[in-house]
Amino acid sequence: MGNFRPISLSPHLPIFYNGVNFMSETIWRPFSTDFQWKDVDVLEYKNDEKSPFKDVTRQVLFEHPKLACQWRYFEVAAGGYSTLERHEHVHAVMILRGRGRCLVGEQVYDIDTHDLITVPPMTWHQFRATSDEPLGFLCLVNVERDRPILPNEEELAEMKKAGDVAKFLTE
Ligand code: MN
Numbered sequence: 001m002g003n004f005r006p007i008s009l010s011p012h013l014p015i016f017y018n019g020v021n022f023m024s025e026t027i028w029r030p031f032s033t034d035f036q037w038k039d040v041d042v043l044e045y046k047n048d049e050k051s052p053f054k055d056v057t058r059q060v061l062f063e064h065p066k067l068a069c070q071w072r073y074f075e076v077a078a079g080g081y082s083t084l085e086r087h088e089h090v091h092a093v094m095i096l097r098g099r100g101r102c103l104v105g106e107q108v109y110d111i112d113t114h115d116l117i118t119v120p121p122m123t124w125h126q127f128r129a130t131s132d133e134p135l136g137f138l139c140l141v142n143v144e145r146d147r148p149i150l151p152n153e154e155e156l157a158e159m160k161k162a163g164d165v166a167k168f169l170t171e
Helices: 153-159 163-170
Strands: 054-062 069-081 091-097 100-104 107-111 116-119 125-129 135-142
Touching: 100 116, 100 163, 107 163, 125 135, 125 163, 153 163
Parallel strands: none
Antiparallel strands: 054 069, 069 125, 069 135, 091 116, 091 135, 100 107, 100 125
16 A cells, blocks of 8 residues: 555545645656656565565555555566465456466466456465566555455465365465
């Protein structure tokens, strides 16, 4: 989530958001090299042994007091993976760069640039990049959303028992 909040949600007052009056000003953030946009912070997750993700960055592309959604760009470095998690809120994803695989529920999908994929409510999911290039994807979410839940040991053991999901998680 961004660090800023609207000062007012009243439709009769100007709304200042991150120093910009959104009722009268637009924001143009040109694409720059390497899947970054002007004035969009690249937020790095901390890498450590216990983290359930590896080599992931996040950029918030759009958030607006008049929009109920937030649009983010995630990038998983070559060989990296996102957190294995689930939650009530839904993801709408477009792969913007690279290839990889993703686990959604009981299925593992080979995902390629420009593919679209959704993650339904309370469905385990994880994105993995191939070993040779980053996997970048756009991810749309509701602004108001629940916190992700991680699998407990039993749930993880169950997922690792057999089939494509087990193979995906233990590779
Ligand atoms: Mn998620």
